[in-house]
Amino acid sequence: MDYLGVVLLVAVVAAAFVVIARSSIGQGHRARAERARQLVLAKRAAEADVNGFGDELSQLSILGEQDAAAADLYELATALHHRALEALIAARRPDDLCQVTEILEEGRWTLTRLTAWTAGQPTPSRRPPCFFNPGHGPSTRNIVWQHRSVPACAADATRVEAGADPYIRTVERDDRRVPYWEGGPTYDGWARGYYTSWRGNRLVADIVPSKV
Numbered sequence: 001m002d003y004l005g006v007v008l009l010v011a012v013v014a015a016a017f018v019v020i021a022r023s024s025i026g027q028g029h030r031a032r033a034e035r036a037r038q039l040v041l042a043k044r045a046a047e048a049d050v051n052g053f054g055d056e057l058s059q060l061s062i063l064g065e066q067d068a069a070a071a072d073l074y075e076l077a078t079a080l081h082h083r084a085l086e087a088l089i090a091a092r093r094p095d096d097l098c099q100v101t102e103i104l105e106e107g108r109w110t111l112t113r114l115t116a117w118t119a120g121q122p123t124p125s126r127r128p129p130c131f132f133n134p135g136h137g138p139s140t141r142n143i144v145w146q147h148r149s150v151p152a153c154a155a156d157a158t159r160v161e162a163g164a165d166p167y168i169r170t171v172e173r174d175d176r177r178v179p180y181w182e183g184g185p186t187y188d189g190w191a192r193g194y195y196t197s198w199r200g201n202r203l204v205a206d207i208v209p210s211k212v
Helices: 003-059 061-065 068-090 094-118 154-161 185-194
Strands: 141-145 148-152 170-173 176-179
Touching (some): 003 094, 148 154
Antiparallel strands (some): 170 176
């Protein structure tokens, strides 16, 4: 191969390396941008739940003043709200949001106990969150919906059994809103946290894989 041929070969190889390097860098930037976008969306869903829990907590503040037991439950709920906020701030990946919603599940159960106590009613049996919107708090019973047994809050159970649509929690995906279970990997951690303590329980057998 003559000198000119060698020069051309080297130039072609160098150009190929430049193209490959730029492509790799571009893919890295796109991957990081996508991860950042997913984190923003997942945090947005979790933040709405944390704020909703905080609003409900503030509305029940007077209940925490009734007696020592009520005060203890309110204090516990307040501590859980603070923990959820801290976990939300600390989240660096969409999957980290499972810690936030796991805390919120405990918090909403605590509010259920507080409400029952101050009303002079027995504490209801603990149940998994409402499937249609885990932010609704603990379910009251399981109902059949689309051939599955799902836990539902009182309002959604009544609506479904009357032939109406439940109040389904929606999330952002591709510039539109969809039911959270159609939100894709972005919301997997957020949704999973609500049912972490219920894995393997027959009440969620139709909605939570046993090995999640």
